[in-house]
Amino acid sequence: MSMLVTCPNCGPREVQELRCAGESTRRPTTTPTQRELNEYIYFRANEAGMQREWWFCRACEDWFLAERNTVTNEVSRTWAPEPAS
């Protein structure tokens, strides 16, 4: 891989300077059933297409979110996370 990904702080960066932490998940807010827990921990949509992912920029040491096409590696959008309203 030699793609560039745009860190919201640092601008376009070589992909090896970033860490892709996989697709974003939603942690249960109340005690999950075993099935819900396992889905949260282990199951991923594994889209062949656009998916929302967590990325970490090693340069500014901040996390950001990205929409990446898992087929073409095209990153359509990156943004800093915001508090849930």
Next chain:
Amino acid sequence: MTALDFLSVGKASGAVAVSAIARAQRDLGARFEQRNGWDVPVSIPGEKEHLAAVGVADLSHLTKLELRPAGEPIDGEGVVWYRISSRRALVLCAATSADAVREQARDRFVLDLTAAYSVVALTGPEAATVLRRMTHMHHFPAGGEIAHVQGHVLERPANYRDGYWIIVAQEYGQYVWEVAVDRASALGGGPIGVDAL
């Protein structure tokens, strides 16, 4: 004593601080002088010849303060303010300017990271070539991978000769300095003392 005094080199008395690169330079015959509590490599054999191509100097004795949030730029004689993100900025300055910087940044949380970083300076006509052989970064200041480790590169910092400062975690200091000296030596350059800057 405040809770974070144990981070500050400057709070010690009767102790001399040494850079992570001191021993490697001493082995090359560098001359050291004590300045503001640091053993500073002021000159090193061969530095005149090295400067004609590219000199590699160790500026690790500079005071480094992290400001949170980054806030407005800090200015002052020999003070370099570098914005990492809106959350953080790094200020590099002489130890004697540290109080003035803290005063300007009194609206921010100031973390003394003098001990955390090594600073390797490149200067001379081949400085850019050496840098290109260590990192893909080309717009400065910037953070990113240099010699396969994370660091920051500043260009033409205030009051110093033209060139670049490479800022890396101090535990990588000697390694990055060695890579820089290796790349420099292929171009006729090599280590220099800080007074040659």
Next chain:
Amino acid sequence: MGAGARLVSRLDPRPHERIDRSKPVSFTFEGKKVDGFEGDTIGSALYASGRRVFSRSFKYHRPRGLQCCSGHCANCQMTVDGIPNVRVCTTPVRDGAAVKGQNYVGSLEHDLMQATDKLGGPFTPPGFYYKTFIRPRKLWPLYEKFLRGAAGLGKLDPTGARPERVDGEYRHADVLIVGGGQAGLEAAIEAASVGDSVVVVDEGPEVGGALLAERDGVATARALADQARAAGVELLAPAIAIGLFEQGFVPVAYENLLLKYRAERVIVASGIVEQPLVFPGNDLIGVMLPDAVRRLVNYWSIKPGARAVILTADERGLRAAEDLESARVEVASVIDLREAEPPNIEAVGRKGRVTELHVNGRSTKCDLVVMSGSPQPNFKLLAQAGARVEYDAARGIFIPTDLPEKLEMVGAVTGDVGAPAVPSPVLGFHGDKCFVCFCEDQTTKDLKYAIAEGFDSIELSKRYTTVTMGPCQGRLCHVNSIRVYAKATKLDENTIGTTTARPPYTPISMGLLAGNPQEPKKRTSLHHVHKDLGGRMMWTGQWRRPHSYGDDAGAEAQHVHRSLGLIDVSTLGKILVKGPDAGAFLDRVYPNRFSDLKVGRTRYGVLTGDAGRIMDDGVVARIDDDSFYVSATSTGADGVYQWFTWWNAVWFMDVQFANLTGALAAINVAGPNARSAMERVSDADFSADGFAYLDAKHVIVAGVPMLALRIGFVGELGYELHFPSPLAEHVWDTITAKASDLDPKPFGLEPQRILRLEKGHVIIGQDTDSESNLLEASMPWLVKNDKEFPWVGKWATQQVADRGLDWMLVGFESPTGAIPVEGGQVVVDGKSSGRVTSVRRSEELGKVIGLAILPTDLAVDGGRFDVRVDGKNVAMTVRLGAFYDPAGEKVKS
């Protein structure tokens, strides 16, 4: 020029020639001096000196000579100054270079291995080696020795020494143009005219591309190059674009540099590749492509031969004929394949050199055959980058289409190759030695053989026959192999398709890819102290740490029990967690509670993920109301920092984090003399009451403010001192000097491992793995489920509790003294049922102790279980709790 100069083939000076006759250059070939001029390549100078044999073919060791003169084929690969497989036709001469042939036994002219051609040839079809040398099996070592000796091209220095320094260099450009022919240079000038930074890379000896073969073309090329330079374009040649990668990333091999370009736009102007014709004897020396002879004549002023026959499917052969005549080469015959049905053609030679050409039985004497199988767009780089390649049946060419983002093409590569010409691929389809792939010595017969054996897809055939896998990377054989396939299988070219193009475009040295070794190395600020003390350094992650300071790690451990030891623990991860929500944050990420930790106290913590698996551990100290100082394992610092910051990117609590790992040195001063030692270097209260076990205190030691933690990882009274790294040598030296009568000695990682094992302390990653959870790792006391927020890992840990524990991590002793290996199998009823995670011999206890993961029913104090040691089951005894000082009196003393 020396008296020994033999420039037998050089023409009289011609206008616009490349060479500068006023500047002689000389080098050696196989030890003998060769003269040339500036502007020559090694290949042109050798040819001018009369040399015709340039290499030996890969398999049959057939003599081969110049074929393309454009850097495409592999016929001119030689070893130059120790570097194997250099294409000398495009490598500029340099004074004093030492050039050697390769792939022969004896000499290039008389290669003893040529017997494989005479004897082996007919008997070495595809797969021959695999089929033949498989039996008898016991002879394989003999076969292998012979085959390894015969295999490969060129020789590497067996000591691993590198012939020259190489460097990698990152570069950036707005526009990078691959190919410096007319189209490439014009595109460069245009791009530069709007202010873009532009670089042109060309695999030839200089830019110019096809112009360099034209009469007076050098002048045109020069003028264009000058214009480009004047516009600010950077021209690099010979420079090879190895491949085209995402978003304009193009590595370029240039001299001893690997230039890693990142360009906004990449324009491919790679032109065409002239295709050989396939007929018997088409690999003989003297059978050349049109541009090869035209470059010899027009570029280097060399007379390529005395008498030529032209065999052409297009205009190119005719142009070559004109140029040959201008060089007073007799053109004996021109056979235009467009005018007649493919005749029956065969080239015949002596000692590998062409001497006559038979056409329909009629023989013409010649020392030169120009073969032109019509050009093909040089689409390899584009195909490798992801472009589709389509066959244009009317014109007989493969055309790149559907280019990926940031990629453009101009010039002949787009399919603009002039008049169409579709030659029969095989003018000797049934003949012998009709070479399709020159690099790998594959003939039409081999391809038909492969098809007959069932390798009927082009991709399978490629793997079986290795056609297109040689150093030319398919440039001269790809199309012809498809055509042979089409003819043999009666399928059309589009159905057969092309094989996948892969980088590198041209083989380059591994050394160039490797660059200069730069292995990141983390050193603590006490690194040189350890070396001075004789520390035997080892890797732990990227850290360099002392394993021990001598041969006897056991004695080093004993010294800590008896007196005073110092260990550098600066590698510990150190993270400041600060803010009003700091305690609440830690309550969420740790199973236990930290919000109630008192300022000045420490507490052990283990991190788990939501899957309940153990990630890391460390000590957390509260250093003021809203500040916690968290330690992590030596290799876990970055991971823990990212873990904390990630959770807070979700939770947005009022807390911030600073990774202080390198900023702070840490020394653990341990042993019964530790208190006395500290009292020598500090005025602070180090008494048992004033500085209690698990206290964290701000103290001044040796003049340095520091954070001292009273913890007991190694099982003796100890203080872990955290302070700025640049003062580490000062602190270490002061303690060892002031406490010299207390016999302070350094101890390394290995004695520390013995000491902690005596206490039954767990090392994350050694005694736990990616399956370990808090309950089965025997840490249930850490789990505090009464916290309001569901801490990370709570639910999964509860699931483990609900299902019941299958395994337990427990201590054991070896009653027989047998020492199992770490990872040794626990055996129950003949089945593997757990494993030993740590084991050491303890001098202090006089026995072998360890930790093991066991089935829960065996994990009871005094329980016995078997471990496989040297193939035998050996009984071990479970011991719960610490082996040494189980009441903790020592650490609390």
